[in-house]
Amino acid sequence: MRDAFVAELSHLAEQDPSVMLVTGDLGFGVLTDFARRFPNQYLNAGVAEQNMAGIAAGLAIEGRRVFTYSIANFPTLRCVEQLRNDVCYHRLSVTVVAVGGGFAYGPLGFSHHATEDVAIMSALPGMRVMAPNDPIEARACTRLCGSFDGPTYLRLGRNGERRIHPESLASLQEGKLIHVAGSSDAPVALVAACGALDIAAETADLLRRSAIGVSLWACPFIAPFDHDGVRRLASDADLLVTVEEHALIGGLGTRCAHAIAALTGRHARHLGFGIPPEPQHAVGDQHYLRSRVGLTAERISETISAALPSMYR
Amino acid sequence: MGSEAITAAKLALRIRCHAIRMTSKGRSSHVGSVLSCADILATLYACVMRVRPAEPTWPKRDRFIMSKGHAGAGVYAVLAEMGFFPIERLDTHCQNGSALCGHVAVHGIPGVEFSTGSLGHGLPVATGMAYAIKARGEDCRTFVLLSDGELDEGSNWEAFLFAGHHRLRGLCAVIDYNKIQSLASVSETLALEPLADKFRAFGWVVRECDGHNHMELSAALGAESIDAPIVVIANTVKGRGVSFMEHSVLWHYRSPQGEELAAALAELEGVSHA
Numbered sequence: 391m392r393d394a395f396v397a398e399l400s401h402l403a404e405q406d407p408s409v410m411l412v413t414g415d416l417g418f419g420v421l422t423d424f425a426r427r428f429p430n431q432y433l434n435a436g437v438a439e440q441n442m443a444g445i446a447a448g449l450a451i452e453g454r455r456v457f458t459y460s461i462a463n464f465p466t467l468r469c470v471e472q473l474r475n476d477v478c479y480h481r482l483s484v485t486v487v488a489v490g491g492g493f494a495y496g497p498l499g500f501s502h503h504a505t506e507d508v509a510i511m512s513a514l515p516g517m518r519v520m521a522p523n524d525p526i527e528a529r530a531c532t533r534l535c536g537s538f539d540g541p542t543y544l545r546l547g548r549n550g551e552r553r554i555h556p557e558s559l560a561s562l563q564e565g566k567l568i569h570v571a572g573s574s575d576a577p578v579a580l581v582a583a584c585g586a587l588d589i590a591a592e593t594a595d596l597l598r599r600s601a602i603g604v605s606l607w608a609c610p611f612i613a614p615f616d617h618d619g620v621r622r623l624a625s626d627a628d629l630l631v632t633v634e635e636h637a638l639i640g641g642l643g644t645r646c647a648h649a650i651a652a653l654t655g656r657h658a659r660h661l662g663f664g665i666p667p668e669p670q671h672a673v674g675d676q677h678y679l680r681s682r683v684g685l686t687a688e689r690i691s692e693t694i695s696a697a698l699p700s701m702y703r
Numbered sequence: 704m705g706s707e708a709i710t711a712a713k714l715a716l717r718i719r720c721h722a723i724r725m726t727s728k729g730r731s732s733h734v735g736s737v738l739s740c741a742d743i744l745a746t747l748y749a750c751v752m753r754v755r756p757a758e759p760t761w762p763k764r765d766r767f768i769m770s771k772g773h774a775g776a777g778v779y780a781v782l783a784e785m786g787f788f789p790i791e792r793l794d795t796h797c798q799n800g801s802a803l804c805g806h807v808a809v810h811g812i813p814g815v816e817f818s819t820g821s822l823g824h825g826l827p828v829a830t831g832m833a834y835a836i837k838a839r840g841e842d843c844r845t846f847v848l849l850s851d852g853e854l855d856e857g858s859n860w861e862a863f864l865f866a867g868h869h870r871l872r873g874l875c876a877v878i879d880y881n882k883i884q885s886l887a888s889v890s891e892t893l894a895l896e897p898l899a900d901k902f903r904a905f906g907w908v909v910r911e912c913d914g915h916n917h918m919e920l921s922a923a924l925g926a927e928s929i930d931a932p933i934v935v936i937a938n939t940v941k942g943r944g945v946s947f948m949e950h951s952v953l954w955h956y957r958s959p960q961g962e963e964l965a966a967a968l969a970e971l972e973g974v975s976h977a
Binding site: 440452 | 817818819823824826827830832834835838862864865868
């Protein structure tokens with residue numbers, strides 16, 4: 391996702407000289423080419439995220455389209471008040487980019503697990519929040535940033551994620567669910583965000599092998615959120631299952647549950663899979679930490695099978 | 704005194720009188736903070752900054768950010784006196800439905816560049832503005848007024864480091880150095896001295912002056928040919944101009960009412976007739 395972002399940002403910078411990348415002294419080997427190609431559109435603010443966010447606001451007031459860049463929780467939680475007061479209150483065109491969402495920096499420990507970022511960023515007034523699932527979504531979301539006015543949070547994985555979408559999502563529409571596979575009248579609707587589409591896709595494969603009908607959806611847009619799209623899924627399905635590499639509170643699952651709660655007729659039951667709201671002390675890579683919190687296709691498909699009405703078992 | 708200083712003196716007095724009335728009617732805090740920086744605001748707007756009240760977003764204007772946003776009444780007063788909006792609007796300060804809140808807000812108020820209220824935000828934003836202006840090759844200046852207590856916020860020192868490193872000529876930080884912060888004196892809370900040395904060590908040009916002397920302020924706030932940001936340490940008195948408010952932590956919070964209101968205005972208006 392990281393390389394997809396930088397490639398697309400370079401394209402944006404080429405087209406629009408107001409585009410400016412401000413890094414918090416991170417991006418070794420990743421931003422080098424951008425800095426060389428666009429020296430007047432690149433700035434290293436140093437290890438100082440509060441100042442980076444304030445500077446981004448100041449640059450944006452003066453007409454620049456700013457992208458701040460760092461890893462894990464540094465460009466978000468470390469400077470959340472600057473984002474709220476300086477960027478959001480003034481509706482400035484600043485896109486905050488965090489690399490290493492979820493457990494991407496797993497072995498580095500709790501400080502480097504970005505697991506509540508989407509909840510906190512999407513609570514900020516006027517903040518767009520995009521949490522793509524794979525490099526294709528990451529590139530398409532970055533492209534959208536080039537046309538957005540106002541504050542945006544772009545939450546990326548690290549690098550080398552499996553590509554799930556077969557095509558480039560050239561016509562990606564902001565705030566809409568992306569259909570990946572399966573019929574929308576299937577009894578199970580699987581929706582993924584925050585880099586978890588690979589888990590959801592694997593879960594869908596397991597369920598299909600058990601002859602359980604599944605539709606698969608990607609939902610990189612947490613804010614604005616596709617309430618209507620989710621309600622349609624919930625009206626047609628028996629189970630609406632959300633999978634996200636993010637805390638269970640305040641992310642995709644919470645958004646879906648909120649959307650479904652407004653339905654008056656028969657609707658699907660919601661099952662949410664994510665990270666429990668407690669500090670993870672375990673040490674390990676992304677795959678290992680996912681499995682520690684139950685974010686595996688095996689665990690999710692078993693839970694879904696058990697939860698389905700008996701006629702589908 | 705030159706004519707500029709006389710204008711600044713009159714403007715400062717009006718800012719003080721407005722602030723007393725606004726914080727009284729609005730039953731709001733921080734009148735002592737406004738009185739402390741009234742002369743700085745008056746000198747900036749009367750003598751130093753290039754602004755066009757009829758064209759608040761004139762691209763070549765100098766920018767001003769009030770980082771000590773709790774003294775917002777002073778910003779509203781100086782802008783109204785300069786003609787950015789009608790003086791009558793000051794009566795709505797802190798009233799239901801008004802645009803003029805207790806801290807500085809940008810929405811619907813011509814002349815305000817940026818909203819503040821949480822300390823430690825103004826300097827980083829001003830730094831970003833100054834960086835962008837310098838990159839465009841323009842000579843507009845960016846002023847930011849900070850309180851001394853506000854310097855406790857680490858975000859300021861990130862910005863001091865950045866602006867010094869990038870030699871942001873055109874950026875001017877002003878410290879309203881009244882030596883009193885929210886609960887006690889600065890020296891009892893988190894001592895700042897040697898303050899000038901700290902700024903010099905961060906690569907800034909330092910100027911010190913009497914923060915109530917308009918001639919000294921005007922000279923200190925003037926443009927600098929050296930390729931570096933400027934910080935003006937303005938030595939001030941909290942509550943300046945109203946004897947019973949001077950040097951007092953109480954008037955960081957208290958809203959003047961009844962006899963206090965009358966006494967404060969009488970003292971200020973007495974000065975105006977002297």
